[in-house]
Every structure is written in structure tokens, then in C-alpha cells.
Amino acid sequence: xxxxxxxxxxxxxxxxxxxxxxxxxxxxxxxxxxxxxxxxxxxxxxxxxxxxxxxxxxxxxxxxxxxxxxxxxxxxxxxxxxxxxxxxxxxxxxxxxxxxxxxxxxxxxxxxxxxxxxxxxxxxxxxxxxxxxxxxxxxxxxxxxxxxxxxxxxxxxxxxxxxxxxxxxxxxxxxxxxxxxxxxxxxxxxxxxxxxxxxxxxxxxxxxxxxxxxxxxxxxxxxxxxxxxxxxxxxxxxxxxxxxxxxxxxxxxxxxxxxxxxxxxxxxxxxxxxxxxxxxxxxxxxxxxxxxxxxxxxxxxxxxxxxxxxxxxxxxxxxxxxxxxxxxxxxxxxxxxxxxxxxxxxxxxxxxxxxxxxxxxxxxxxxxxxxxxxxxxxxxxxxxxxxxxxxxxxxxxxxxxxxxxxxxxxxxxxxxxxxxxxxxxxxxxxxxxxxxxxxxxxxxxxxxxxxxxxxxxxxxxxxxxxxxxxxxxxxxxxxxxxxxxxxxxxxxxxxxxxxxxxxxxxxxxxxxxxxxxxxxxxxxxxxxxxxxxxxxxxxxxxxxxxxxxxxxxxxxxxxxxxxxxxxxxxxxxxxxxxxxxxxxxxxxxxxxxxxxxxxxxxxxxxxxxxxxxxxxxxxxxxxxxxxxxxxxxxxxxxxxxxxxxxxxxxxxx
Amino acid sequence: xxxxxxxxxxxxxxxxxxxxxxxxxxxxxxxxxxxxxxxxxxxxxxxxxxxxxxxxxxxxxxxxxxxxxxxxxxxxxxxxxxxxxxxxxxxxxxxxxxxxxxxxxxxxxxxxxxxxxxxxxxxxxxxxxxxxxxxxxxxxxxxxxxxxxxxxxxxxxxxxxxxxxxxxxxxxxxxxxxxxxxxxxxxxxxxxxxxxxxxxxxxxxxxxxxxxxxxxxxxxxxxxxxxxxxxxxxxxxxxxxxxxxxxxxxxxxxxxxxxxxxxxxxxxxxxxxxxxxxxxxxxxxxxxxxxxxxxxxxxxxxx
Ligand SMILES: Cc1cc2nc3c(=O)[nH]c(=O)nc-3n(C[C@H](O)[C@H](O)[C@H](O)COP(=O)(O)OP(=O)(O)OC[C@H]3O[C@@H](n4cnc5c(N)ncnc54)[C@H](O)[C@@H]3O)c2cc1C
Ligand code: SF4
Ligand code: SF4
Numbered sequence: 001x002x003x004x005x006x007x008x009x010x011x012x013x014x015x016x017x018x019x020x021x022x023x024x025x026x027x028x029x030x031x032x033x034x035x036x037x038x039x040x041x042x043x044x045x046x047x048x049x050x051x052x053x054x055x056x057x058x059x060x061x062x063x064x065x066x067x068x069x070x071x072x073x074x075x076x077x078x079x080x081x082x083x084x085x086x087x088x089x090x091x092x093x094x095x096x097x098x099x100x101x102x103x104x105x106x107x108x109x110x111x112x113x114x115x116x117x118x119x120x121x122x123x124x125x126x127x128x129x130x131x132x133x134x135x136x137x138x139x140x141x142x143x144x145x146x147x148x149x150x151x152x153x154x155x156x157x158x159x160x161x162x163x164x165x166x167x168x169x170x171x172x173x174x175x176x177x178x179x180x181x182x183x184x185x186x187x188x189x190x191x192x193x194x195x196x197x198x199x200x201x202x203x204x205x206x207x208x209x210x211x212x213x214x215x216x217x218x219x220x221x222x223x224x225x226x227x228x229x230x231x232x233x234x235x236x237x238x239x240x241x242x243x244x245x246x247x248x249x250x251x252x253x254x255x256x257x258x259x260x261x262x263x264x265x266x267x268x269x270x271x272x273x274x275x276x277x278x279x280x281x282x283x284x285x286x287x288x289x290x291x292x293x294x295x296x297x298x299x300x301x302x303x304x305x306x307x308x309x310x311x312x313x314x315x316x317x318x319x320x321x322x323x324x325x326x327x328x329x330x331x332x333x334x335x336x337x338x339x340x341x342x343x344x345x346x347x348x349x350x351x352x353x354x355x356x357x358x359x360x361x362x363x364x365x366x367x368x369x370x371x372x373x374x375x376x377x378x379x380x381x382x383x384x385x386x387x388x389x390x391x392x393x394x395x396x397x398x399x400x401x402x403x404x405x406x407x408x409x410x411x412x413x414x415x416x417x418x419x420x421x422x423x424x425x426x427x428x429x430x431x432x433x434x435x436x437x438x439x440x441x442x443x444x445x446x447x448x449x450x451x452x453x454x455x456x457x458x459x460x461x462x463x464x465x466x467x468x469x470x471x472x473x474x475x476x477x478x479x480x481x482x483x484x485x486x487x488x489x490x491x492x493x494x495x496x497x498x499x500x501x502x503x504x505x506x507x508x509x510x511x512x513x514x515x516x517x518x519x520x521x522x523x524x525x526x527x528x529x530x531x532x533x534x535x536x537x538x539x540x541x542x543x544x545x546x547x548x549x550x551x552x553x554x555x556x557x558x559x560x561x562x563x564x565x566x567x568x569x570x571x572x573x574x575x576x577x578x579x580x581x582x583x584x585x586x587x588x589x590x591x592x593x594x595x596x597x598x599x600x601x602x603x604x605x606x607x608x609x610x611x612x613x614x615x616x617x618x619x620x621x622x623x624x625x626x627x628x629x630x631x632x633x634x635x636x637x638x639x640x641x642x643x644x645x646x647x648x649x650x651x652x653x
Numbered sequence: 654x655x656x657x658x659x660x661x662x663x664x665x666x667x668x669x670x671x672x673x674x675x676x677x678x679x680x681x682x683x684x685x686x687x688x689x690x691x692x693x694x695x696x697x698x699x700x701x702x703x704x705x706x707x708x709x710x711x712x713x714x715x716x717x718x719x720x721x722x723x724x725x726x727x728x729x730x731x732x733x734x735x736x737x738x739x740x741x742x743x744x745x746x747x748x749x750x751x752x753x754x755x756x757x758x759x760x761x762x763x764x765x766x767x768x769x770x771x772x773x774x775x776x777x778x779x780x781x782x783x784x785x786x787x788x789x790x791x792x793x794x795x796x797x798x799x800x801x802x803x804x805x806x807x808x809x810x811x812x813x814x815x816x817x818x819x820x821x822x823x824x825x826x827x828x829x830x831x832x833x834x835x836x837x838x839x840x841x842x843x844x845x846x847x848x849x850x851x852x853x854x855x856x857x858x859x860x861x862x863x864x865x866x867x868x869x870x871x872x873x874x875x876x877x878x879x880x881x882x883x884x885x886x887x888x889x890x891x892x893x894x895x896x897x898x899x900x901x902x903x904x905x906x907x908x909x910x911x912x913x914x915x916x917x918x919x920x921x922x923x924x925x926x927x928x929x930x931x932x933x934x935x936x937x938x939x940x941x942x943x944x945x946x947x948x949x950x951x952x953x954x955x956x
Contacts, residue, residue, distance in 0.1 A: 344832025399823075466852030468883075473852075 004036035010069035089133035151179020153542025154332035160561030176280035185364035226537025251304035268369030333504035383490030393497035408495035593624030658686035712740030731818035731893035745778030803931035805845030812886035813837035918946030
């Protein structure tokens with residue numbers, strides 16, 4: 001079929017026309033083979049501009065369109081839509097970028113810029129004459145989401161998706177959902193009780209008819225692609241039939257084996273058969289085989305089994321692999337604290353009375369190991385002087401993490417304030433670099449701590465902490481007076497950096513989604529696509545993507561959930577058709593493409609002896625095309641022939 | 654086994670006891686410390702200027718001398734160790750400085766005829782700079798060392814003092830964790846000592862400040878000494894002549910400053926090692942110590 005290309009040169013006000021002689025360019029192109037129509041206009045993207053294209057298509061019977069204007073990232077969609085409206089296949093509408101690639105970088109070189117713009121457009125004409133009409137690839141969509149990690153972010157995302165009417169599978173590695181928020185006492189800046197606002201949501205997750213909750217489970221493997229991921233979930237052996245168990249807790253009372261409680265950050269013990277905390281969801285115990293006498297001593301003990309009234313304990317239980325199919329995956333794996341042992345200068349891990357912020361949080365919690373009393377771990381006494389240190393491991397590119405962990409200034413302020421509420425005549429010091437309070441009500445909260453609760457803020461870093469005469473000596477500097485400060489404290493709380501959950505890094509590798517250099521999940525665009533991963537079908541929520549407080553984590557979770565709902569609104573998922581295809585007739589069956597494809601989209605068909613690209617998976621990266629020795633693999637609408645003609649046009653003359 | 658050895662100026666002058674005891678101990682452990690046939694001052698302080706190569710040349714020269722006779726270089730003084738190790742790092746990593754320094758070396762050797770049978774190759778940091786403690790740990794091995802201990806030092810409360818130069822900067826020295834180091838303790842444990850963990854073991858002794866601000870330096874060293882005394886140490890051990898001077902000799906001033914100040918001997922770790930290995934007291938040489946360690950050692954039946 002004869003190709004009739006229309007060329008539309010945009011002035012972009014004076015952005016292009018101020019440098020490029022657009023009239024001359026349009027005229028030049030009119031003479032170029034394949035071009036049936038050529039014109040120029042002030043703003044092609046305006047309504048009249050788009051109408052100009054539509055009218056010309058009809059009037060001149062155009063089969064393809066080239067708009068010579070700004071970058072395709074801006075208006076490609078606009079003009080493809082216009083083309084389609086007038087009967088030209090969107091994939092036969094092309095943009096020639098003569099703004100960013102020409103007028104903007106050649107101001108003051110009018111003649112040369114005009115010549116270059118002409119060439120750029122001719123290059124695109126060469127492509128356009130061979131462009132095929134394509135349709136987006138429709139792939140089936142499973143309207144079920146997977147949420148990995150059930151802290152507040154995962155919980156919020158799951159509830160939002162379920163309330164939108166879609167099924168959700170929630171996978172949580174721990175025996176209970178809740179994440180770190182369940183450990184917190186009261187929350188800044190309003191001091192509402194964390195558990196009180198958290199537990200209703202936890203219960204809702206467990207009872208929602210659309211939510212399938214899988215605790216004590218992990219992701220083993222994920223394959224497939226957006227719309228139809230196949231997920232293998234490992235349900236770890238709990239040695240308790242959690243369906244039969246009625247949660248009476250008799251086993252936990254009688255179990256003789258103890259180990260430090262992770263939930264209480266080691267400040268108290270738990271049993272080998274345990275739920276992490278009394279409001280756990282589900283409130284059914286698991287047996288931790290590493291600390292259980294039965295497993296350690298070849299079947300000696302078994303008290304829990306004997307005492308269980310419903311016979312739920314089952315020492316023979318094995319890990320179980322459960323396969324599920326989902327259309328989208330939200331990763332909400334949260335954070336951990338930077339290891340306290342890394343703070344050698346503060347005697348982290350060495351001195352009992354130098355503790356982590358989460359340990360202090362547990363101490364403040366009414367349901368915590370001290371019943372809400374602030375007590376020194378070493379001797380159980382009420383501390384009279386408590387020092388709080390911000391930026392422990394944060395904002396220290398030389399030795400630790402370069403980034404700001406964002407929540408520590410606020411929670412240490414909260415800690416100092418709550419300590420003062422409990423120990424009225426105690427003294428609280430906060431050493432700080434800056435107090436960062438960018439959040440609604442945060443600055444007021446900080447002012448309140450300093451002014452009403454007499455928390456003493458010292459601007460400076462602490463260089464050394466050591467024990468002396470039963471005190472924790474804190475050596476620091478007050479940079480506002482320029483003086484060295486020495487405090488004989490009773491307790492020191494370290495505001496340790498927020499780092500990604502260790503388990504999350506492993507998971508990201510399995511999912512093949514990107515992380516930043518620290519292991520935080522990478523968003524598709526730092527400003528405009530903050531809740532999506534670059535890999536289609538994966539969404540991010542909460543502190544797994546970067547340090548966050550609860551309001552932000554919840555907002556991001558709801559954002560990710562609405563993106564999933566958006567995706568699920570379609571019956572099928574439509575993918576870009578600009579992908580690789582293999583010519584059966586010339587393929588030699590060498591399988592190079594299969595070995596180079598990073599997405600496992602190239603497969604070898606034994607019975608035909610040739611390779612084939614799976615349309616639903618191919619990302620169009622071009623790896624196989626470059627690798628194929630026989631030239632059988634080609635990118636649609638970017639074939640070798642097109643590229644050759646384009647290069648020739650670009651270099652012509 | 655022969656290992657090239659760089660004593661440095663101080664060990665040939667004020668700290669002969671350090672040098673002698675180290676050589677004797679090495680011998681007892683089957684290592685011959687082969688002193689570099691020619692060597693000069695290491696430069697004493699690693700230069701902080703980054704745009705000049707002049708200031709590292711002294712170190713480079715010594716390293717290059719070492720490369721002619723072996724692939725390691727053992728040293729004792731913390732300052733020498735710090736300078737040589739960091740200089741060596743520059744020669745390994747900074748290609749531009751490496752090239753300039755080698756241009757100098759070439760001209761230098763050509764000018765001095767005394768080096769005859771020597772085929773010149775560029776110095777690229779190929780020598781491994783070891784502190785004597787590292788030699789004990791990695792070349793001899795603490796397990797081997799334990800077997801050679803004749804007199805266990807049990808009952809002696811020893812405070813290991815690291816100072817700064819062995820440990821910092823962390824990334825360049827790669828010696829031990831600068832905040833909570835343990836290698837010294839591991840060595841002392843091998844000798845059977847009772848180890849005193851005192852928080853000032855990595856604080857500065859005052860260093861060269863003793864020259865221009867004595868008051869400040871004495872304040873620093875007093876802080877270290879008092880901390881060890883408070884934790885019932887019998888002796889403090891060091892790896893550095895300057896630390897030894899500040900901590901030991903300056904107790905003269907501490908007595909003036911602090912009422913009821915109790916003195917404590919400060920000895921080199923090689924002297925303690927010598928005791929443990931059963932080396933003659935004459936080779937360990939306690940005569941240079943300001944606070945005489947002999948009474949306390951005798952009291953613990955170690956002499
Ligand atoms: C001491 C302290 C005090 C704080 N106080 C406040 C406050 O007062 N107010 C406030 O707004 N914020 C506060 N924060 C911040 C708050 O804790 C976080 O914003 C919030 O917990 C983030 O929730 P999340 O769901 O993103 O992550 P998390 O709470 O970390 O939850 C992640 C969940 O994912 C699970 N998980 C991880 N990896 C996997 C895996 N591979 N497979 C399955 N499951 C996995 C984890 O087990 C966990 O349940 C505080 C933080 C600290 C450290
Ligand atoms: S077998 Fe014994 S130790 Fe193990 S969980 Fe049951 S009661 Fe505890
Ligand atoms: S690389 Fe080319 S020739 Fe080889 S199997 Fe793939 S398409 Fe066929």
C-alpha cells in the first residue's frame with residue numbers, strides 16, 4: 001500500500017520557531033518521498049492544532065503522521081489519540097523531537113538548527129513509512145491482589161483493596177500481623193495509644209470476607225507478569241494446627257522453655273510456644289522449634305501437646321507450599337532499626353543501660369514488660385537522668401547511613417515527653433543535629449516538649465559513652481555554647497537509623513524489583529510515580545520504600561491500593577505492542593535469545609525447533625534483537641530495515 | 654623465618670627497650686626481624702595535604718627499600734605504622750601520586766651509587782605493612798604463641814592502651830574497630846593476663862601536643878591513666894613510644910596536679926611478652942621506665 005505521511009511542524013510559540021525556520025522546514029519536507037502533506041502551526045498540542053491533524057488525515061487520506069515538536073514523553077499520547085480519532089493507527093503516529101534535541105540546544109545557530117530539524121523529521125519519515133498498524137496486547141487479568149508484609153501499611157492497603165471489592169491475600173512472615181506499630185506505646189504528634197488505633201484494623205483484616213490472611217508465611221517464588229502472577233507461598237510449620245486451636249493459651253502458660261521476646265525487644269522473655277503479644281491476630285500460638293525442648297532434646301517435654309484441650313499441637317507438621325494466582329503485588333515489608341552493635345562509640349550492645357528506641361517504646365507501653373514504667377535494665381531503678389540521642393547511624397555518610405531517618409527526631413521528642421510525664425522530677429536531654437519537624441502538628445509537639453515538659457535540647461553530637469560508677473557517662477558537645485558537655489546519666493536511648501527489613505532485601509531479589517543502594521524499594525519516579533515499582537504490577541507501601549511515619553505510610557498504602565483498584569477496573573490488561581518478534585522462517589534455533597532475555601520472555605519451542613517471544617512478558621528491551629546472529633529477532637516498528645533507513649536519512653548529504 | 658623490620662628513629666634512641674624486647678621476643682618465636690639495610694625517618698606524621706607528593710616521599714622510600722628484601726614490613730611504633738600503612742595505601746590506590754613518587758625514586762637511586770645489584774621496578778605498594786601485633790596474630794598465630802608461653806601472666810591486671818594511631822582513620826588503617834577494638838585484649842589473653850577493660854583505652858594521650866601545649870597533653874594522658882587506675886590495673890601496656898612518654902613520664906606532673914595520685918607503671922607490650930616467653934630480664938630492660946614496674950611484677954612473682 002502506498003504510504004502517505006503527513007508532517008506537522010510545531011512552532012511551540014517561539015520555543016522552536018525562534019530558532020528553527022519552521023516554514024522552510026515544512027516546505028523541505030513537502031518534497032520528501034512518502035510525504036503527502038506538510039504544514040506548520042503555532043501550537044500543535046492545542047485543540048485547533050490537533051484538529052489540523054485530524055482534518056488533514058481525512059482530507060489528504062494520510063496513512064501516517066509525524067508531529068515535529070517537543071519530546072515524545074510529553075505529547076506522544078496526545079497525538080496518537082488524535083490520530084486514532086481520525087482513523088490512523090496510533091502506532092503510525094510518530095513524534096520528531098525538534099525542541100529538546102534541536103531548538104533548545106542550538107539557540108543562535110538558526111541556519112544549522114533548521115537543517116538539523118529537517119533531518120530529524122526526514123529520519124522519522126523513514127521510520128513512519130515502514131510502521132505497521134499495531135494493537136495493544138491484551139492479557140488476562142486476575143482480579144486478586146497479594147500484599148506482602150502486614151504492618152500498618154500492608155494492613156491499610158489490604159483493607160482498601162478489599163473494600164473496593166477485590167480479593168486480597170495477605171502474607172506476613174511473623175506469627176501476628178501488626179508490624180512495628182503494634183510495638184509502639186503512644187504516637188506522635190497526638191499521643192493516641194498505638195494499639196488502640198491499630199487493633200481494630202487488625203481485627204478487620206482477619207474478618208474481612210475478601211481477605212485471606214496467611215501469617216507465619218513467606219514468599220518462596222513469584223513468576224508470571226502483571227495480571228497473572230503465580231506465587232508460591234511457604235506456610236511455615238507452626239507445629240500448632242491453627243484452625244483447630246481455640247487460643248486458650250494454656251500451652252503458653254505451662255511451656256518451660258524461654259527465650260528473649262522479639263516483640264519486647266529482648267526486655268522480657270517469651271515461651272517457645274507463643275503469640276508475640278496478647279492482642280495478636282490471629283491469636284493462635286506457634287512453636288519456635290529453635291527454642292523448644294521437644295525439638296532440642298529429642299521428644300522430651302511435649303507438655304503443650306498434653307495440656308492442649310483441643311489437641312492442636314502437632315510436632316509432625318511440615319512447611320507447606322501454597323500456590324496462588326494474583327494480578328498485582330503490593331510490597332509493604334517495612335523497616336528495621338540499624339543494629340545497635342554498630343554504634344561502638346556509644347557502647348551499643350555492650351552497656352545494658354544504653355538501649356534502642358524500640359526498647360524504650362516497649363518500656364513506655366502500658367502492656368509492655370515493665371507495665372509502662374521507665375526502669376533501667378541493669379538494676380530496675382527509675383532513671384533520674386535520661387539522655388536521648390538523635391541521628392544514631394543516620395546522616396553520617398562517613399561511617400553509617402547518609403540519609404535522614406525522618407522519624408527519630410519526632411519519636412525521641414515523644415519519648416522525652418512521655419518520660420517526663422512519668423518521672424516528673426527526672427531530667428530528659430535530647431542531643432540533636434537539627435530537630436526535623438516537617439509534619440502537621442509536629443513543630444508544635446516539639447515546642448511543647450521543650451517549653452512545657454522542660455526537655456533540655458542540646459545541639460551537638462555525643463562522641464563517647466561509657467560506664468562509670470554505675471552511671472552511663474555521656475561525653476558530648478554543645479555547639480551553641482562551644483562547650484564540652486558531660487552528663488552522668490542513668491539511661492541512654494539511641495535514635496537508631498531506619499534501615500530496610502533484612503528479609504525485604506531477599507524478597508526484592510525474588511520479585512526482581514529494584515531497590516536503592518541501601519535496600520529500600522525503588523519507586524518508578526521519585527515525584528510522579530511514588531507508589532509504583534518500575535516493574536509492572538508491583539506497588540510499594542510504607543517504610544519499605546524509605547523512612548516514614550505512620551500518616552505517610554498509611555497515605556502511601558492507600559495510594560498503592562487505589563493504583564491496584566485502577567488496574568483491576570479493566571477486564572484485561574493492555575500492554576505496549578512495541579516488543580520483539582521472531583521470524584520462524586529464518587530462526588536457526590540457536591537459543592541465544594533465550595539465554596539473554598532478562599525477563600524469560602524468549603522461549604524455545606521444541607517441536608518447531610525455533611524460538612518464540614511470549615507477548616505477555618516481553619518488555620521490548622531489545623537484548624535478543626542485538627544478540628540474534630541471524631537477524632530473526634526484530635523489534636516491532638523498529639526493525640533493522642527501519643533503523644538502517646533512519647540512519648541513512650540522518651547521515652545523508 | 655626472616656621478615657623485614659623498620660624500627661624507626663625513636664626505637665634507636667629513646668625507646669631502645671621497645672626495640673630490644675621486640676627483637677628478643679621475635680627470636681624466641683622463630684622470627685628473625687631483618688632490619689632494613691638502609692632506612693630514614695618515616696616522616697613521623699602522615700601529611701594531610703593532598704595536592705603534593707613531597708610529604709610522603711620519606712615513607713615511600715622506606716617502603717621501597719623493604720620491597721627489595723621481602724614482601725612484608727613489620728614495625729612497632731604506632732606513628733611509624735600509621736605513616737607507613739597510609740603511605741602504602743596511597744601508592745596502591747592513587748595512580749598519579751604513584752607515578753610521581755616513582756619518578757623521584759628513579760632519580761634518587763640513580764644518584765646514590767651504593768645500591769648496586771638492584772634492578773629497579775616501580776614501587777606499587779606491593780609490600781604489606783604489618784604491626785608487630787599483626788605479625789603475632791597472622792604470621793606466628795596466637796595459638797602457636799600460647800604454646801610458647803613459659804610464664805603465664807595470670808594475676809596481673811593489665812590495661813591495654815591503644816591510643817589513636819593504630820586505629821584511625823578506620824578505612825585506611827583497617828587494624829581493628831576504632832571504637833571497640835579487641836586485638837590487644839586477644840593478645841594479652843593469650844599471655845594469660847587478667848584484662849582490664851577501661852573506657853579510655855582509645856582516647857588520645859595528648860600526642861605531639863606535649864611539645865607545644867604540655868598542660869593539654871597532661872590532661873589527656875591523666876584521663877587515660879586515672880581511668881586505668883580506677884579499674885584496678887597493675888600496669889598499662891602501650892604500642893607507642895610517644896604514648897609511653899606521655900602516660901609514664903608525665904605522671905611526674907600528675908602527682909603535682911592530683912592529690913593522692915597513685916602511680917602506675919606503663920610498659921611496652923613487648924616487655925610483657927618477653928616476661929611471658931621467659932626472656933632474660935636484661936633484654937626486657939625495665940631501667941628506662943619512669944614508674945618502675947619491677948615492684949609490682951615482683952609482687953605478682955613475675956620476676
Ligand atoms: C521507636 C519508634 C517510634 C515510632 N513512633 C512513631 C509515632 O509515634 N508516630 C508515627 O507516626 N510513627 C512512629 N514510628 C514510625 C512507625 O513505626 C512506622 O511509620 C510504621 O511502623 C511503618 O509501618 P510499615 O507497615 O511500613 O512497616 P512495619 O511496621 O515494619 O511492617 C512491616 C511488616 O512486614 C513484615 N515483613 C517484612 N518482610 C517480610 C517478608 N519478606 N515477607 C513477609 N512479611 C514481611 C514484617 O514482619 C512487618 O510485620 C516510630 C518508629 C520507631 C522506630
Ligand atoms: S514441647 Fe515443651 S518446650 Fe516445646 S513448646 Fe511445648 S511446652 Fe514448650
Ligand atoms: S537467537 Fe535468533 S536464531 Fe537463535 S533462537 Fe533466537 S531468534 Fe532464533
